[in-house]
Amino acid sequence: MIKIMLVGSNHTLDMMKVLLNESAIETSISKNEALPDVTIYEIDSIQTLFKTPKSFTNPTFLYITNNNKELLDNVKNYAVSGLIFPPLTTVGIMSKITNLSLIKPSKIKKEDYEVTRIKIMAKSESIPPLPALAQELIKLTRDDSTSITQLTDNIKMDQGISTAIVKLVNSPFYGVKQDISSIDRATALLGFNSIKNIAIASSMNSYYQKNFSMYKTTGNEMWKHSYNVACISQIIGKQLELDHESLYLAGLLHDIGKIVLVDFLEKPVNYIEDEQEQIGFNHAEIGALVLEKWAIVSEVTEAVKTHHNFDADTFGKILYFANKIDNNKELADEIIREMQLVFGIQDITIVTKKILAAINDDNEVFR
Ligand SMILES: [Fe+2]
Numbered sequence: 001m002i003k004i005m006l007v008g009s010n011h012t013l014d015m016m017k018v019l020l021n022e023s024a025i026e027t028s029i030s031k032n033e034a035l036p037d038v039t040i041y042e043i044d045s046i047q048t049l050f051k052t053p054k055s056f057t058n059p060t061f062l063y064i065t066n067n068n069k070e071l072l073d074n075v076k077n078y079a080v081s082g083l084i085f086p087p088l089t090t091v092g093i094m095s096k097i098t099n100l101s102l103i104k105p106s107k108i109k110k111e112d113y114e115v116t117r118i119k120i121m122a123k124s125e126s127i128p129p130l131p132a133l134a135q136e137l138i139k140l141t142r143d144d145s146t147s148i149t150q151l152t153d154n155i156k157m158d159q160g161i162s163t164a165i166v167k168l169v170n171s172p173f174y175g176v177k178q179d180i181s182s183i184d185r186a187t188a189l190l191g192f193n194s195i196k197n198i199a200i201a202s203s204m205n206s207y208y209q210k211n212f213s214m215y216k217t218t219g220n221e222m223w224k225h226s227y228n229v230a231c232i233s234q235i236i237g238k239q240l241e242l243d244h245e246s247l248y249l250a251g252l253l254h255d256i257g258k259i260v261l262v263d264f265l266e267k268p269v270n271y272i273e274d275e276q277e278q279i280g281f282n283h284a285e286i287g288a289l290v291l292e293k294w295a296i297v298s299e300v301t302e303a304v305k306t307h308h309n310f311d312a313d314t315f316g317k318i319l320y321f322a323n324k325i326d327n328n329k330e331l332a333d334e335i336i337r338e339m340q341l342v343f344g345i346q347d348i349t350i351v352t353k354k355i356l357a358a359i360n361d362d363n364e365v366f367r
């Protein structure tokens, strides 16, 4: 049961009660109850916004009912988990609050927890490190003049990856009008970094050859989701002038913990809280453990660890939004708008276009 506190009008309170009582998750809404899991502030004017605290100790959302430009421009100064806009809908609200990692007291006995912990650690140790090709590619940098030939030579040695790259570069996402049939041609047209990134994504296919029915998905869908989150994170990273290469890698690896945890789940899970409740761990923290072992740069590991946290740093928050966009494609426009305000992005048109092209791309590689 998720406790929500609304700081706002009685009218909104009544409306939320009606909407959320019908939802699959039990929810109680109160105005004054202590320690809610989630707080929602209703913002109907710039004055209300200015009266609202800027940082919070629990996941907090702003429900914005006024489109005043000054108000919207100021939203980025508030460390919120996200924004909610009218009209309020059950799906709209639930998609926000269930994407968070809410710390729930686990029902697991202490001894069982310890045993599971040891087993999970052992399992994380046994996950093979990133494929050698991916590791080499991550090390290659554009500045090195020998890199491009080295890159294409390395890729060509792997038939499976070469085929996957050729299929991927022909996706509408890359916007290349002509048919690309070779790695050399693909590199010439798309450039070093794009090919390097596609190759890393392709080489990760091997991790997903597993049964993911406990996550109600398939390995190929997981792989595609990771690739989409990588592309979205990179797009946002470029826009914000951040290290988008690291963000791409973080996106590819963000759910790697599921590869370990899936073997411990006895019941299907819908949300990250369900993992926590069933086994006392979640895939974000286990993913970070695996990446630490692989000696992946710490900012990537940290972003993976916090990709469901409302108070994540910039990288974690980018993953958080990218994940949310890909998991709720039908709400993508709204989440992108929310993200625009949270990061204070001026013009979102091109970003939106690129993100939509990425998530709606049904490439045969992932089938
Ligand atoms: Fe996740």
Ligand SMILES: [Fe+2]
Pocket (backbone or CB within 6 Å): 225, 229, 254, 255, 323
């Ligand atoms: Fe995810």
